[in-house]
Amino acid sequence: MERAEEILKILEDNAKVSPKEIAEILDLKEEEVEEMIKKLEGEKIILKYKTLVNWEKLGVEEVYAIIDVRVNLTREKGYDDIAKRIAKFPEVHAVRLVSGEYDFQVVVKGKSLKDIAFFVAEKISTIPEVRDTVTHFVLRTYKEEGVLLFEDEEDRRLAIVP
Amino acid sequence: MRRIGGWQLSRKVNEKVANLKPSGIRRFFDLIIGREDVISLGVGEPDFPVPWKIREEMIYSLEKGITSYTSNQGLPELRNSIAEYYEKFGFKPDPDNIIVTTGVSEGIDIALRAIINPGDKVIIPEPCYVSYEPLSILAGAEVVKIPTVPDFKPKYEDLVKVGKAKAIIINYPNNPTGVSYSRKDLEEIADAAVELNAIIISDEIYAELSYTFKHTSIASLNGMEDKVVVLNGFSKSFAMTGLRVGYAIAPNEIFEAMLKIHQYCMLCAPVTAQIGAIEALRNGEADLERMRAEYLRRRNYFVRRLREVFDVRMPDGAFYVFPKINANSEEFAEKLLFEKSVAVVPGSAFGECGEGYIRCAYAISMDKLKEAADRIVDFAKRMI
Numbered sequence: 001m002e003r004a005e006e007i008l009k010i011l012e013d014n015a016k017v018s019p020k021e022i023a024e025i026l027d028l029k030e031e032e033v034e035e036m037i038k039k040l041e042g043e044k045i046i047l048k049y050k051t052l053v054n055w056e057k058l059g060v061e062e063v064y065a066i067i068d069v070r071v072n073l074t075r076e077k078g079y080d081d082i083a084k085r086i087a088k089f090p091e092v093h094a095v096r097l098v099s100g101e102y103d104f105q106v107v108v109k110g111k112s113l114k115d116i117a118f119f120v121a122e123k124i125s126t127i128p129e130v131r132d133t134v135t136h137f138v139l140r141t142y143k144e145e146g147v148l149l150f151e152d153e154e155d156r157r158l159a160i161v162p
Numbered sequence: 163m164r165r166i167g168g169w170q171l172s173r174k175v176n177e178k179v180a181n182l183k184p185s186g187i188r189r190f191f192d193l194i195i196g197r198e199d200v201i202s203l204g205v206g207e208p209d210f211p212v213p214w215k216i217r218e219e220m221i222y223s224l225e226k227g228i229t230s231y232t233s234n235q236g237l238p239e240l241r242n243s244i245a246e247y248y249e250k251f252g253f254k255p256d257p258d259n260i261i262v263t264t265g266v267s268e269g270i271d272i273a274l275r276a277i278i279n280p281g282d283k284v285i286i287p288e289p290c291y292v293s294y295e296p297l298s299i300l301a302g303a304e305v306v307k308i309p310t311v312p313d314f315k316p317k318y319e320d321l322v323k324v325g326k327a328k329a330i331i332i333n334y335p336n337n338p339t340g341v342s343y344s345r346k347d348l349e350e351i352a353d354a355a356v357e358l359n360a361i362i363i364s365d366e367i368y369a370e371l372s373y374t375f376k377h378t379s380i381a382s383l384n385g386m387e388d389k390v391v392v393l394n395g396f397s398k399s400f401a402m403t404g405l406r407v408g409y410a411i412a413p414n415e416i417f418e419a420m421l422k423i424h425q426y427c428m429l430c431a432p433v434t435a436q437i438g439a440i441e442a443l444r445n446g447e448a449d450l451e452r453m454r455a456e457y458l459r460r461r462n463y464f465v466r467r468l469r470e471v472f473d474v475r476m477p478d479g480a481f482y483v484f485p486k487i488n489a490n491s492e493e494f495a496e497k498l499l500f501e502k503s504v505a506v507v508p509g510s511a512f513g514e515c516g517e518g519y520i521r522c523a524y525a526i527s528m529d530k531l532k533e534a535a536d537r538i539v540d541f542a543k544r545m546i
Contacts, residue, residue, distance in 0.1 A: 010459070021532075024466045025459045153211055159194040159505060160204035162187050162292045162337075 003028065004036055008045070011037075015049040052145055064093070064109055064138035065116045068102035069124060070131045079103065082129050091119050102134070113137060182296050186511030190495065194505050201534045202505040203522040206337060208401035208481070212438065213449035216400060219441035220434045228433060234425040236262025236409070237436045243443040244409055248392075251369055252382025255392075255411045261424055262409050262431045262439075266367045267293060268424070269393040269410040273363050274301040274329070276412075276419035282328035285360070287316040288513030289338055289484070294331045303328070309515035314341040314475070314484075321354035330355055332380070333365040335372055338512045338521035339484040340461075340477020342372055348380045355389060361416065362390045367408070368480040370399035370450060373458050375478065381411065388413040391420075396435075398480070399450055400442040407435035457481050460524040460531055467535035468522075471542035481525045484509065484516075489545065491517055502537040 006026055010017055017025075019033040026033070040046045055062050071082050079097055086106055087095045094107040106124070110116040120135055141149055187204075194200055211217075235241065241257040248255055263269045274297055278284065284303040286294050287310045298305050306327065308320050314336065321330065332351060335342040343351070355362050362380055369377040381390035395408025408431075412420055465483055468474045472485035487494050491508035498504050509519030522538075524531055 009455075021463070024463045027462045027466070155209065157205050157207055157209070158191070159200065159202045160187050160191040160507065161206040162185070162507075162511075 004040060004045075007033060007036055008040065011046070052147060054149060056141075056149075061111070062109065063112055063116055064107065064141070065120075066136045066138065067106040067108060067120055067124065068134040068136075069104040069106055070102050070133070071104065071129045072131050074129065077129050082127065085127060086124065089119075089123060091116075091123075178299055182299065185292055186492075187292065187507055190499075190505065190507065193496070193499060197503070200499070200503045200505050201526070201530050201537070203524065203526065203534055204505040204507045205523050205525055206482075207403040207525060208398060208453065209525045209527065210401045210453050212402050212405070213400065213442075213446060215445050215449070216402070216438045216441045220438040223434060223437045228437065230433065232262075232430045232433050232436060234261075234421060234430055236260070236431060237433075237440065240436050240440050240443075241409075243440055244411075247443050248379070248394075248411065251366070251377055251379040253379060253387065255381075259414065259417050260409055260411050261417070261421055262407065262436060263393075263395070263424065264406040264428055264431045265397060265408040266365055266393045266395045267408075268428060269391075269395075269408055270294065270331070270363065270365065271297050271301075272420045272423045272427070273391045273393065273410060273412070273416070274298055274303065275423050276416055277329055277361055278303045279328070283324060283326060285321060285324055285327045285330040285358075286513075287330075287332065289314070289336075289509060289516035289519070290331070290512055291333055291337050291365070292511065294333075298331070307513060309513070311515045312475075312486075314339040315343060315347050316351055316354075318350045318354045321351065322357050324358065327358045327360045329361045329363055330358075331363045331365065333367075335368040335377070335477070335479025336482075337368065337480055338482050338507070338509065338516065338519075339475070340480045340482040341475065341484075342368075342374070342377065342478035343380075344375060345378055345383075348378060348383060352380060352383050352386050352389075356385075360389075362386070364390055364392050366392060366394045367398050369394060371454060371457060371481060372479040373454075373461065374476075377479070391416060396439050396442055400439075400446050401453065402435065402438060402442070405432065405435035405438060407431050407439050457524070460528060463528070464522070464524045464531055464535060467539060470539050481523055483522045483524065484519050485522070486519050487542070488518065491520055494545075495520055498538065498541055502541045504534050504537050504541075506538075 007022055010022055020030050023030040023033045083095050086092060091108050091110060092106055093109045096105045098105045108116050120133055124130060125133055240262055241260045244260055245255050245257040278301040280302040282303050283306050284298040285306050285308060287308045295305050306324050308316055310316055364380050366379060379392055381387055381392050392411040396402040410420060465474055465476055468485050472487055474485040477483055491510045495506050495508045507521040509516030509521060
């Protein structure tokens with residue numbers, strides 16, 4: 001299990017590291033690593049391999065909004081039921097139950113402000129258990145998934161240091 | 163100008179200084195300067211910047227205007243933290259026996275000057291860090307070098323053979339070999355020191371970067387507390403190299419002597435760095451863990467690659483690999499630089515017995531390390 005954790009840490013940081021390289025890093029056999037990864041995929045511990053894209057740099061307009069959602073719970077409908085209902089919309093990027101003034105934090109992705117505003121008005125606010133919503137449009141992202149989206153410091157070390 | 167032992171002497175300069183050999187590393191440094199394409203495995207310092215928490219704390223202290231001298235010994239809060247922190251390496255020193263220094267470099271200098279009388283012998287197991295010999299000579303010592311190839315550990319018999327010595331300088335995990343000493347190895351060295359009635363100067367700067375076994379300070383061994391000067395610092399563990407902050411833990415009498423020198427030649431370590439060091443010990447563990455894990459991965463990867471072509475001892479710590487190359491170190495390193503644009507340091511820079519080896523520092527990103535490994539393997543295969 002410890003080995004599995006180490007493999008996952010490497011892949012979480014960079015999904016492109018090959019089983020051969022992981023084997024070299026962890027001092028294992030390549031086949032062992034391949035087998036372990038297959039097992040982790042089968043058990044849905046590894047959910048998916050994705051690419052983190054900086055769309056802004058490409059000039060592609062993408063609008064993100066974070067929506068705080070407050071809900072009324074009933075005997076029939078708890079948090080899980082409401083969350084699942086919201087999560088199934090393809091426009092919804094993430095749904096989290098959070099502490100504080102609101103119950104859910106929903107991240108929505110759309111083509112324009114209008115797109116998102118209508119989506120919230122028509123699809124989220126109309127859910128009977130939703131009491132109210134607050135929409136925050138994302139103006140700029142500085143860090144995503146632990147990756148800085150701005151130029152970081154360069155290596156200033158001397159070429160040879162005793 | 164007259165010549166002594168091959169080196170030019172002028173009356174303007176102190177003879178001992180004039181006689182010091184120029185650093186074997188310097189020449190390589192000059193060869194690389196201005197070349198952008200070189201992947202350097204010659205850098206003996208972390209590739210991580212100082213963790214942001216630590217930098218933030220230092221910036222805040224500057225904003226508040228904390229820029230004055232501290233006491234000679236260093237900030238009391240830092241010394242208390244160091245004392246508590248050192249328990250993890252086997253003993254808890256008295257904060258009053260700690261001097262905060264401007265890096266281990268200063269610590270070595272003042273420790274040697276505090277204990278050496280002209281002509282006293284200092285034993286230096288080689289290969290070793292480049293400053294031990296020159297600083298011993300400058301302190302007036304007669305240097306006795308002990309080769310430790312092929313396992314890079316000083317042996318009891320070799321040490322006691324010297325007969326009489328004032329000090330032994332050890333460094334573990336070791337720069338350049340990456341070898342560390344187990345409890346058994348340390349007992350052997352301690353026994354020899356007792357036999358010789360010598361003080362051990364123990365440079366433990368890479369203590370946190372131990373991978374195969376837990377680091378034990380030689381000062382924690384039974385009866386050794388008053389025979390060891392422990393040197394350590396924040397450069398390697400917390401990537402604070404340029405901030406110049408380290409510390410010395412010394413037994414009473416030696417401590418007093420070291421403090422005397424320190425107060426005249428250094429006054430105190432930089433206050434900003436001392437504040438950063440307090441934060442490092444208070445909240446730096448997670449950052450340290452992250453860096454250590456990364457070094458470990460690189461070590462495993464790189465050693466496995468080098469073993470395709472060289473005889474390599476698996477290093478226990480630090481971020482160096484010291485492969486045996488079966489060729490002249492300098493020629494090999496120079497050719498590798500010109501033909502493959504990879505810089506390494508010839509083993510001979512760390513003592514005569516380092517000849518036939520090269521030092522590779524894996525304190526660079528995994529991508530660059532891979533590229534460097536490919537080039538070295540390719541180069542070595544063509545040489546064989």
